[in-house]
Each structure stands twice: as C-alpha cells, then as structure tokens.
Amino acid sequence: MTRPQSPQTPHRIALLFNANKVYDREIITGIGNYLLSTRVAWDLFLEEDFRCRLTGIERFDGDGIIADFDDPAVSEALRGCPLPVVAVGSSYEDETHYPPDLPYIATDNAKLVSLAYTHLIGAGLPHFALYSLPQAPENRWAQQRELAFAGLRAAEGRSAEDIDTEIYRGLSTSAPAWNQATEQLTGWLEKLPKPVGIIAVTDARARHLLQACLIAGIAVPEQVSIIGIDNDPLTRTLTRIPISSVIQGTEEMGRTAAHLLHQMLHGARFPGRRIRVPPVGINVLESTRHQPLASPYVMRARHFIRQYACQGIRTEQVADYVGVSRSSLEEYFRRELQCTVHQEILRHKLDAAKALLAKRDASSAEVAIRCGFTSLQYMYAVFRRELGCTPREYQERTKSTAAPGQA
Template sequence: MSRAQTAHRIALLFNANKIYDREIITGIGAYLSSTRVAWDLFLEEDFLCRLDGIEHWQGDGIIADFDDPAVCESLRRSPLPVVAVGGSYEDERDYPLGLPYVATDNFKLVRLAYDHLIEAGLQRFALYSLPTAQGNRWAQEREKAFRRLLARDGFPIEIYQGLATSAPGWNSSVEQLIAWLEGLPKPVGIIAVTDARARQLMQACLMAGISVPQEVALIGIDNDPLARTLTRIPLSSVIQGAEEMGRTAAHLLHQMLGGVRLPATRILVPPVGINVLASSQHEALNSPYVMRARHYIRQYACQGIKTEQVADYVGVSRSSLEGYFRRELHCTVHQEILRFKLDHACALLADHDLSSAEIAIRCGFTSPQYMHAVFKRELGCTPREYQERQQSTPTLATRTQ
C-alpha cells in the first residue's frame, strides 16, 4: 500500500511568524524524523493560522496553539483527536477540559530570568508585560509568577503593561514607556515577557540615554535571533523548551491515533536555559563616566570606534577617562572596546556558519589577521579552533541552567 494511502493527515494550527510557534513546529518535525511516522501535514503557506472551515476539515488529527482563544473555541467540539499546546496556568480551571495539554512552564520561565538578575547583584526588579486581553493570557500568567516571586522575597512589585503595538500609537507608546523607565529607581533589572517587548525596552533606553545594563539590566523570553539582530546591545533571553513541546505533542497525538485515550494528560515543559549576553551583565560601578562610556562602547564597539570618540561622548578628556577606567575596571578604554568586540566574535562563531572574514567585518576588526592575533593572544586559540571547541561541548543554553 502506498504512503499516500496510509499517511495520517494532521493539521498544525500555529502562527509560525512567531519564533515560539516555529520551534514547536520544528519539534514536531524532529519527532516525525526520529520515528519515521507517516503524517501528511497541513500548515498554511504564509504561516498564519486560519480557522475558517476547520470544523469541516477531513483529516485525522490536530495539534493546535490553545493560547489563541479563537482556536480554543473552534476546536471545542472537534470530533478529531486534538492535542493542545500553550502556556501553563496558576488556576487549574483555566486549562481546556478533556484534552491532552502540553504547556510551557510560565512560572519557571520568569523564575529563571529573576534568579539571573538576582545573581547579577540587583535588588530592584520590574516586569514589562502586555495589556490584559484574552489573547495575552500567557503574559498575565507571567505577571502572576513575577508577583509570587517578589512577594516571597519581600521586594516591591513593579509591573508595566504598556500599550499594544500599533503604527498609529507607536510614538505615544514609546513616550509612555520612557516615562515609566525614567521613573524607576536605578539600577533595576527588568524582565520582558517576550524578546519583542525587550527590544522595545532597549530602544526606549537608548532614546532616553539610560545605560544598559548599568542602570537597566534587560532580559527577554524566547531567544529570538531576529530580536538580537535588531538590537545594538546583544539581548539576554530565556530559552523556552518549545522544540521539546513540539516533540511531546507529536508523541501524544501519535498515541491517540493508535487508540490510546489521553483525555486528562497535562505536561509542563521547563525552559532550556538562558542565553546570557550584554543586556543583563550588570556590574556595580561607582563612576558615572565609566558607566556612560561602557553604554556607548556596547552600542558602537563593532563599528570601529576609538578611545577619543568614547571620551568625546562622555564629555571628559581622554586621560581622565583612562584614569577612571584603570581605577574602576583595571583596564584601558581600548581594552574594553576590544573585549566587547571579542565577545561578539565568539558569539557569532558559536551560533553562525560565517567566514572569519565576515565575522571580522561585523565585529569591527581591521582584518581577519588582526582578529586571529587577538584570539591567539586573549584566548590561546584561533577563531576556527574556538568554533570547533564550541561545537564539541554542551551549548550555552545547557551551561547556563
């Protein structure tokens, strides 16, 4: 019998424009590859989840994003086997009835980000969330987690939901966000409920001249490579276990298609770890000149800036700034610029399949040969040796759990 006659037809109802949804779909694909399960998958070509007529779809099973209220309603009486995927809930009554449910653990996501900021030496915290809405229930669950953690430790609770993102309201949204940031006591660690919200925070800080991470240390959730590309200061982020969620959901549906009944199964998937980058690497500094200089260096080191440009930005002489750096950081301004360029090069080598020449250009080195010399001097290896070492050891996500 041919594959076309034996394959199950499975609908994936996700908005794959989002990194979280894409990783769930990736996990489903990984399960199919590892088990050789024969499924024909239905997924919209433009990656948007459309529900029109889904109740009449002539398929065999569905895996769907139940964070979307419209999906919940459309599939409430589906005669097909359905596996729900979504966020975890503090109140058990908020889970859909009668369906197997695979959830990202919202409490553990926020706790991991919070513990990271605690370890950075911070004692003030805030959360940047989303407006209360049915479609944002997962964000409100992250607010609840934040409240529980800070109440437990006796810290004041500061949550800002802001406005929904829209072109007409963008200017007003940024102005209000800046006003909120300026009103926070500093230094402060801020958790954003997504990397997209963290990127907005980053932009607002840069527009307002607020130093990141010295005054505001930022961490998002999703580990979205697009968000990292669009921020001048590399963004720290909690890595969700979305691929594992996809694999688990596919496994559950596979069982259901084989006749296993799983009406009350609920599985919470913890985060993988944190991708720790510059935005949350807070260090307590006494000199406002060093703080301001490092803020400038984090933004422009890879554009080939020199010590004189940093001093001009700070508004002091080069010799004075060098003195502040030696007393506070025990290094020169040039060494700090070079350290940041080296850190960025290491991140690119670990995460991207780029040539040494391209990495040298992106990181502001004058030539691949100079970058090679810096690696040998500072790390005792060549860029290629560093890359091979990273590929043969556990990932950053595993090491930062």
Template sequence: MLKMPTAHRIALLFNGNKIYDREIIAGIAAYLHTTRVSWDLYLEEDFRLRLPGIERWRGDGIIADFDDPAVCRALARSALPVVAVGGSYRDGADYPARVPYVATDNFKLIKLAYEHLIEAGLTRFACFSLPEADVNRWAQEREKAFCSLLRRDRIEPLVYRGLSTSAPSWDEAVEQQVEWLHSLPKPIGIIAVSDARARQLLQACMRAGIAVPGQVALIGIDNDPLARMLTRIPLSSVIQGAQEMGRTAAHLLHRMLNGARLDGTRILVPPAGLNVLASTRHEPFQHPHVMQARHFIRQYACQGIKTEQVADYVGVSRSSLESHFRRELGRSVHDEILRFKLDAAKAILAREPGNIADIAVGCGFTTVQYMHAVFKRELGCTPREYQERAAQAAAIPVPAAAVAAASPLP
C-alpha cells in the same frame, strides 16, 4: 515485505511566523523523524494561522495553539483527536476541559529570569508585560508569576503593561515606556514577557540615554534570533522548551490515534535554559562615567570608535575617563573597546563560516592582521583556529541517554 505504518492527515494550527510556534513545529518534526509515524501535515503555506473552514477539514487529528482563544472556540466541538499546546495557568480551572494539554511552564520561565538577575547582583526588579486581553493570557500568567515571586521575597513588584504596538500608536508607546523607565529606581533588572517586548524596551532605553545593563539589565523570553539581530546590545533571553513541547504533543496525538484516551492530561515543560548576553551582564560600578562609557562602547565598539569619542560622549577629558577606568576596571578605555571587538568576533566565528577578513572589518579591526595578532595574544590561537574549534564543538552529538533522561513523556 516491510509493513508501512498507517498514514494520518494531521493539521498543525500555529502561527509559524513566531519563533515559539516554529520551535514547536520543529519539535513535532523531530518526533516524526525519530519514529515510524507517517503523517501528512497540513500547515498554511505562508505559515499564518487561518481557522475559517477548519471544522470541515477531513483529517485524522489536530495539534493546535490554545493560547489563541479563537482556536479554542473553533475546536470546542471537534470530533477529531486534538492535542492543545499553550501556556501554563496558576488556576487549574483555566485549562481547557477534556483536552490533553502540553504547556510551557510560565512560572519557571519567570523564576529562571528572576534568579539570573539576582545572580547579576541586582536587588530591584520590574516586569514589562502586555495589556490585559484574552489573546495575552500567557503574558498575564507571567506577570502573576513575577508578582508572586517578588512578594514571596518581600519585594514590591513593579509592573508596567504599556500599549499594544501598532503603527499609529508606536510613538506614543515609546514615549510612555521612556517615562516609565525614568521613573524606576536604578540600577534595576527588568523581565519582559517576550523578546519582542524586551526589544521595544531596549529601544526606549537607547532613546532615553539609559545605560544597559549598567542602569537597566533587561531579559526577555523566547531566545528569538530576529530580536537579537535588531538590537545594538545583544539581548539575554530565557529559552523555552518549545521543541520538547512539540515532541511531547506529537507523542500524545500518536497515542490517541492508536486508541489511547488522554482526556485532561496535562504536561508542563520547563525552560530549556538561558542565553546570557550583554543586556544582563550587570556590573555594579560606582562611578557613572564608567557606566556611561561602557554603554557607548557596547553599542559602537565594532564601528571603530576611539577613546577620544568615548570621552566626548561621557563629557569628560580623556585623562579623567582613563583614570576612572583604571580605578574601576583595572584596564584602559582602549582595552575595553578591544575587549568588545574581540567578543563580537568570537561570537560570529562560533556561529557562521564567514570570511575572516570580512569579520575583521565588521568587528571594527583596522586590518585582518591586527585581529590575528589580538587573537594570538588574548586566546593563544588564530581566528581560523578558533572558528574550527567552535565548529568541532558544535558538531559533538548529544548522547542518546541524555536526551532520554530529559524527556518528559509519560
């Protein structure tokens, strides 16, 4: 008779309304699905993190977000095995004592974003952080990493923390962001400490009429799909290794439940990569009319704009704008609009099985036949064929050897 593994009751103390926490939880789930571990998981039904009464919880182990100081205090005297998850610290004394700790490598997150902006041809950089507070320790660590990297390269770091966002302070926060943006040298690359912070700054750029990425190239951290959906200009982002953190934390707790002593174990997990989108596709054009025009096209190409509307926005004649585009890009304004429409259609076709006619309308093509003709001319395939190829590519499994080689487990 097959012997079933011992079932354990495990609490997951995370705020599941945040993408970072959800990805960690997904990593824990992935570990459970690939092992014979049997865990009964406790997680608040609405995914919010509630601590009152946790000291009376009669379970077997806890995996918790130690970026939250309240969690650290609540679990300081826990008799249960605890694995902490959070951000890395430059000063080793800032880590919790005697608790195994799995960290996102804050220095490498910022370094990857910084190197990406350098590769985009930028030479000036700024950081959009958060006000200094115990709950924002992770943001302050990313700010420190930014300053360290720039001083290493003998560049003066420009850091702005701004206000914490709330309904009463929202307008004042945006006004201050606009003022800061106007004060910066251009062009400039800005690293925001999170996608939520990057989205706010992107809105401030829109309000101030500052071209993204022509004048400001902006990158966040988290790869949050919600942040991308709420912005007209798709936001580039560093992808945290949060799922790997979850798998690692689950593995450590599994070992502790089997008697291993892991006091003081620290594992730093590097970023998983970059999602490079329009907000950092900086091209150092010489003429401001081209920069302004592309900023307008990037926002409104899928709404069926014409060359005349772009010229009106820039404030020049159509012939003058066409001349600038031919000289700078080697293509017409119409071709540039069409290029953005095509990119938008490709992105939708690659990620969802939508109706081709609906996608054509949503991306600003006058008819599905016109989109079909553009795909055949530019890509040598129909929209349906492109969609099928993308689906097949997404279904290719990752070799087990590659997954094993990437694992940081001890």
C-alpha cells in the same frame, strides 16, 4: 471519527500554529523531530498563519489536530470537533482556563519567570520589574507571567502597591502607536530605582525595552539589565546589545504533543490530561552581565562602547559622548576597571570577532571588517597577543571542541 487507514496510508494531521512566531515554529520543530525519530507517517496541513482561515477548520477532512490554544478563537473553533485534538499553550493557575476534555501541553510560566528572576538576583541586582502586555483574551499567557512575578515579589515581602509599580503593560507596539508606546515606556523606566533587572514577557518586549533605554541614554546592563523569554534569534540580530533570554521547552512540547496524538490515533484517550514543560535554561548575553560601577562616567562610556565598538570608535569619541576630558575618563577607567578605554574597546571587538568565527564559516577578512579592526593584519596581531593563535586557528579550535552535530 478518523478515516479508515491502511498500513500505507499516512494520517492527515492539521497543525494550527502561527509560523511567524518563534514559539510556534519551535513547537512545530518538536513535532517534526518526533516524526523523524519514530518514522511515523503523517501528511501535515500547515499554513503560515492559520488564523486567516480559521472559519470552518472544525470540518477539516483529516484524522487529527494539534493546535495553539493561547488564542481563545482556536478553542472556540474546535469546540465539539470530532477529531482527536491535542491542545498546546500557556499554563494557568486557574484550572478552569484549560479545555476540560482535551489533553493539554503547557509551557510552565511560573518556572520561566522564576528562572529569569533567579538569574537577575545572581547578577547582583537589588531592584526588579516586569514588562508585560496589555490585558486581552489573546494575552492571557502574559498575565500568567505577571501573576508568577507578583508571587515571587510578594514572597519577599513586597506590598501589593509596590508590585503594581513594578509591573508595566504599556501599549501594543503597532506601527501607529510605536512612538507613543516608546515614550510611555521611557517614562516608566526613568521612574524605576536603579540598578534594576527587568523581565520582559517575550523577546519582542525585551527588544522594545532596549530601544527605549538607548533612546533615553539609560545604560544597559549597568543601570537596567534586561532578560526576555523565547531565545528568538531574530531579536539577537536586530539589537546592538545582545539580549539574554530564557529558553522555553518548546521542542519538547511539540514532541510530547505529537506522541499523545500518535497514541490517540490508535484509540488512546487522555481527556483533561495536563503536562507542564519546564524551560531548558538561559542564553546569557550582554544585557544581564551586570557589573556594579561607582562612576557614572564609566557606566555611560561602556554603554557607548557596547553599541559602537565595532564601528571603529576611538577614545576621543567616547570621551566626547560622556562629556569629560580624555585624561579624566582614562583615570576613571583605571580606577574602576583597571584598563584603558582603548583596551575596553578592543575587548568588545575581540569578543565580537570570536562570536562570528565560532558561529559560522566566516572569512577572517570579513570578520576584521565587521568588527571594526583597521586591517586584517592588526586583527591577527590582537588574536596572537590575547589568545595565542590566529583567527583561523581559533575558528578551527571552536569547531573541534563543539559537541557532535554542532560543529
């Protein structure tokens, strides 16, 4: 039973989420947005990782709970809890995997995978694969994404045996097993037909894929295009090649969960109600900008340029990496891309500079250094020649064209 409330007394609500994960943080953000938009008064109990003190949570002296049910330990701990509880987590093909007596807000795994798959098809890729997680009770959501991928492939006539080779679970990427996990992942990558588009069940898995490709010298996205799920800004910070990612509807999940609990605190009941929330869209970045190329030398050169353009590399260094003469590489570039190697390096520098200027209030001098321009004056000359404006004018232009609240 909930505690008696006066109009001035806020409800005491426990949010059982792992705030170290972007998925959980965005659900919490959605809950917070609901409270701000409705001016609902809740006193929130939240730990960075509640699982450390999960024992006894069913005796929480409060009024309601919103919890991440992807971890079976949470479902077990809250079994028989007398408080109103709203469950949040993965969607399941098998209805028996849902808690039978609770409202449940789910991310739609089938639509997440379908959106990623359709994007890779649109990028012109002929082969597909999925990088998942080892089977475990806490990874049931990942196995649901495997089922969604397998269903899409089966619908296109792929045999069960072929689909098995396209799905790889690998090892858990703990520190002691990191090298072994990367070696085994590299072995799987090398056996896949190229070019191939790979869906990773999380951005963390996508980052591991990218690292394995870089170690093995596999060009991304020319040979392997990678798309993750979560749109985690930390992943983008930690990778030399920005990774495309499906944006989950996590904030909407949080808002919906808060709305249901708000109603339940005033007597409403929704036993067994299921709400699936679709993805928002895709943040398309460099890892899936696949451009079919005939020359392996151009593929390898672009792979190198994509990683090191902002470190001030020169055409000679690219040619040394590829293993051909400068004149031969220039000929391959003119034939395939209708530009010189220097122009391709400069394009990446310019794109990086534009991204920095648009994202935050960075100084032009800082941007010039970070993007590998030899001087601030040279960067100004490149901006005027290519864009018809100075870096500062470009920054002001992007601010003025941003949507309200985003400038």
